[in-house]
Amino acid sequence: MASLNTLPSPLPTATSSSSSSESLDNKSLVITKRRAFVSVSTLAMASLLQLSNPIISSAIALQQQQQDQELDQEEDRIVRLFQETSQSVVFIKDLELTKSPRSSSKEDIFVDDDEDAKIEGTGSGFIWDKFGHIVTNYHVIDKLATDQTGLQRCKVSLVDAKGTSFYKEGKLVGIDPAYDLAVLKVDVEGYELKPVVVGTSRDLRVGQSCFAIGNPFGYENTLTTGVVSGLGREIPSPNGRAIRGAIQTDASINAGNSGGPLIDSYGHVIGVNTATFTRRGTGISSGVNFAIPIDTVMRTVPYLIVYGTPYSDRFR
Template identity: 85%
Template sequence: MEMLASLHTLPSPLPPTTTSSSSEPSYKTPFITRRRAIISASTAAIASLLHISNPIPSLYPSIALQPQQVELDQEEDRIVRLFQETSPSVVFIEDLELAKIPKSSSKGDRDVVAEDEDAKVEGTGSGFIWDKFGHIVTNYHVVDKLATDQSGLQSCKVLLADASGTSFYKEGKIVGIDPAYDLAVLKVDVEGYELKPIVVGTSRDLRVGQSCFAIGNPFGYENTLTTGVVSGLGREIPSPNGRAIRGAIQTDAAINAGNSGGPLIDSYGHVIGVNTATFTRKGTGISSGVNFAIPIDTVVRTVPYLIVYGTPYSNRFQ
């Protein structure tokens, strides 16, 4: 009704006309014209309304997509923040073979192993900062050559970052190993630096299907993030000494050569495992998507003994 009331005022009726057959005024023709005008104006108004309202249904798909887009943006932002907060606690490890035994520096520490131009990189791996004292957790198989070296020509170079994000190299020295669980602890001199230890979580409450993320250095590409889910629990994988590691976490988050020793984290950025092994496609060396991590509960039980005694608890009295 309001829309019809807003139409232009119709003109007044035309003066009466007469015909030769009658002297009485006739309003027939003007009445028809007025009626047609009203109908025409009403039709135009309705058509105008329909024209205005037609685009509205076409907006529904875009309106419906907006919450999905917002949700997607929020999820991406969460993963970006997760990586930014966790990656400073992840280190890059290079296993080196030196051409000659280096001279000890005045501090008794070969800080800059990179100065030896003849040093040969025999392998790379990952690890994560355990505490502010410079202890680093990694896999035993990442540093096994250094652990068994009798020549003095093996060395380990660690690239890490302090709390401010400044990267620096240090020599890593082994303080403890546990081949049965494929774990090792390195120590670097962090005098003058403030480290950001990783946040330790738990693996006892994990559920198949929950999200997980791996951070490491596959094929030497530093600070690489891969995403996936917990694919299985309670798996059994071989250890470097031939025994079985029980209770391993299976994930489809990509793990390749160089990821070993890096953290597997949950959606809160808490470490739930140490990335250790992957099945590769035959003849390709490419991950098949079946990857494994040592559960963090096992790591928490083992690492303190490695730091204090250099060997796991099971070996203390042997």
């Protein structure tokens, strides 16, 4: 979305010493040796104390064991968090048919594989409800939204509550370019979906943990971790207006992550991953990433589902 110009960090300048300081260097060398001897002696004494005092040795071992257990518990928690949330995240492919469909009705055509279509982009989204509504970014499906040829398609790969993978064509329900949001709908007959658990963004604090799940560069079900780096940021929307109140995070967000959920430590969605600054000329993320706050999404998505347009456009 934008690029940052990185400047090389200044390196400390090496200074040369004069010949008159050689004696000082020798003294420093002697002092250094003495300090090293004292340090080794101290370590040796501590080891002897541990061996001679089983209480100290047991306390150190117990402390190490507790630290290992805490690390294992933290890892297990993140693993469970991903397993419980990833079923609600979808993989979106933006497709263009290589030839005009024989039928004039879009509903009669669906691309079962990618042989008859060209993949023009990929993105992420998440299951909003059990009726098959999918929330994503507008810029993920903008070609479908502005299609005048009838050749654009949207293929959504998802998983049901039983863990069965399947894919469906995503039908456009509503868009709001001002907030870079869009809603798709897939046919879920015969499947039971697992919607996300919606959280809140108004009580977020800088420093709290957060996690991004998506499909960066086409790699499905990717988890990245980080913290909330900043709040109340302002980023540009696809229509040129400013999106205010964005969440800044250092959890990696790359091409293909757009539209996926940013979640908190409880698995609640707190934002929609949207943008990242990249280092100029590299395309590599700078670690400054942004998500649309879920409170904004909650105000927008219900109107898109019902009316197909945001509230501000209903009476135009």
